[in-house]
Amino acid sequence: xxxxxxxxxxxxxxxxxxxxxxxxxxxxxxxxxxxxxxxxxxxxxxxxxxxxxxxxxxxxxxxxxxxxxxxxxxxxxxxxxxxxxxxxxxxxxxxxxxxxxxxxxxxxxxxxxxxxxxxxxxxxxxxxxxxxxxxxxxxxxxxxxxxxxxxxxxxxxxxxxxxxxxxxxxxxxxxxxxxxxxxxxxxxxxxxxxxxxxxxxxxxxxxxxxxxxxxxxxxxxxxxxxxxxxxxxxxxxxxxxxxxxxxxxxxxxxxxxxxxxxxxxx
Amino acid sequence: xxxxxxxxxxxxxxxxxxxxxxxxxxxxxxxxxxxxxxxxxxxxxxxxxxxxxxxxxxxxxxxxxxxxxxxxxxxxxxxxxxxxxxxxxxxxxxxxxxxxxxxxxxxxxxxxxxxxxxxxxxxxxxxxxxxxxxxxxxxxxxxxxxxxxxxxxxxxxxxxxxxxxxxxxxxxxxxxxxxxxxxxxxxxxxxxxxxxxxxxxxxxxxxxxxxxxxxxxxxxxxxxxxxxxxxxxxxxxxxxxxxxxxxx
Numbered sequence: 058x059x060x061x062x063x064x065x066x067x068x069x070x071x072x073x074x075x076x077x078x079x080x081x082x083x084x085x086x087x088x089x090x091x092x093x094x095x096x097x098x099x100x101x102x103x104x105x106x107x108x109x110x111x112x113x114x115x116x117x118x119x120x121x122x123x124x125x126x127x128x129x130x131x132x133x134x135x136x137x138x139x140x141x142x143x144x145x146x147x148x149x150x151x152x153x154x155x156x157x158x159x160x161x162x163x164x165x166x167x168x169x170x171x172x173x174x175x176x177x178x179x180x181x182x183x184x185x186x187x188x189x190x191x192x193x194x195x196x197x198x199x200x201x202x203x204x205x206x207x208x209x210x211x212x213x214x215x216x217x218x219x220x221x222x223x224x225x226x227x228x229x230x231x232x233x234x235x236x237x238x239x240x241x242x243x244x245x246x247x248x249x250x251x252x253x254x255x256x257x258x259x260x261x262x263x264x265x266x267x268x269x270x271x272x273x274x275x276x277x278x279x280x281x282x283x284x285x286x287x288x289x290x291x292x293x294x295x296x297x298x299x300x301x302x303x304x305x306x307x308x309x310x311x312x313x314x315x316x317x318x319x320x321x322x323x
Numbered sequence: 324x325x326x327x328x329x330x331x332x333x334x335x336x337x338x339x340x341x342x343x344x345x346x347x348x349x350x351x352x353x354x355x356x357x358x359x360x361x362x363x364x365x366x367x368x369x370x371x372x373x374x375x376x377x378x379x380x381x382x383x384x385x386x387x388x389x390x391x392x393x394x395x396x397x398x399x400x401x402x403x404x405x406x407x408x409x410x411x412x413x414x415x416x417x418x419x420x421x422x423x424x425x426x427x428x429x430x431x432x433x434x435x436x437x438x439x440x441x442x443x444x445x446x447x448x449x450x451x452x453x454x455x456x457x458x459x460x461x462x463x464x465x466x467x468x469x470x471x472x473x474x475x476x477x478x479x480x481x482x483x484x485x486x487x488x489x490x491x492x493x494x495x496x497x498x499x500x501x502x503x504x505x506x507x508x509x510x511x512x513x514x515x516x517x518x519x520x521x522x523x524x525x526x527x528x529x530x531x532x533x534x535x536x537x538x539x540x541x542x543x544x545x546x547x548x549x550x551x552x553x554x555x556x557x558x559x560x561x562x563x564x565x566x567x568x569x570x571x
Contacts, residue, residue, distance in 0.1 A: 079444050090432045144543060162421065162428050163445050164404035317407040321337055
């Protein structure tokens, strides 16, 4: 029985990934519907993000007394990546409820609906990346083209990591409905606790570790470092890969136990 | 050859929210081990299906009849693969097309055309195949220009026509329908019957749950009477209907 459940759990992930047509379409359709009646469509995402970053950058740059040419790229890349991670997490709580019409009608692997959420948020992320362009040009940030492949690799890492944890949160969130509130308040707290608006160097030295061990900080570094013309540290990769391995194992164990029950919880 | 075989299927359906499915309860339970004894009666388990045995093969057009809450929809969901029962053996061979509820399937904000694309893909079609089938689906649905309007603007009959057209477009070997056929008007019913008959001609299986005895009489050649999650009768339509009417 256990062996069969393990096989079905792995099959769910495998078949889900293979049905990329479906989740790509579902993800794109979500974005389309959200901006169907607006003139500039998804570029509202870019615009509102730009306004937030440009005003916040000026204010906090002055408050923290950091050179704006360093602070602006740092803040912009940080907020954009944070938004990707945070919205993926908060939206994944309702992943199965949102896809209930498909789940109760046909037999698709559950991972499809998770991939739908992650895809959707990556599309928004790509729109948000545009806000970074003027900043990179105005402040003449030097980015070598060699960094591009690294950027894609890191994006893939975040995608996979996002998939694992979004899936875990989706399962727990479907079973226990209070999880949504917990996740929402936790992400708000972590936005302040994570070096997004502030830099770890601003902390007293004894608190340094507190920033370094924050998983969100390391995930943000995956994008922020290349986007501001630096290489991520080795520690960032070690951390990310252990996060990924942990996520996958937890997901597998959870899926093996609960996959066949998800339809009943909706 | 399409076939369906269920052996001793029992489906336990957990219902939450009767006394809440909150984390607090779980955490309280953890933190107060031994002090407060929460019995496990906090989730109610309903036996939706008990000991279901059935064997269907090509050519069977099965009508599923029974009072509300008899387990008809649960049984259809087991056949579709939505619910996986923990007890018993299930074997379904053949491509399954299902229409389990008309409002659930379609995305209200998406247009008819978008819904065709999405649902065909969810049913396992490739993009090129969908474009091939689109004119046929559009023709059967008979919605004309409405196909480019959002589905929320459709009447329930229009929604049903589109949903039925999509569900049968994949040319299923096994077609599973829940209650929905009754919503359409008589023109649609005729069209639907023709479509169902053409599926039958390809020697396949149709399972249809309905309260409407006329619909069952005109489509099915076999009947299953379900009550309280158990099969009470399997056999010819007339006998089955008589049995159902006479049963308390």
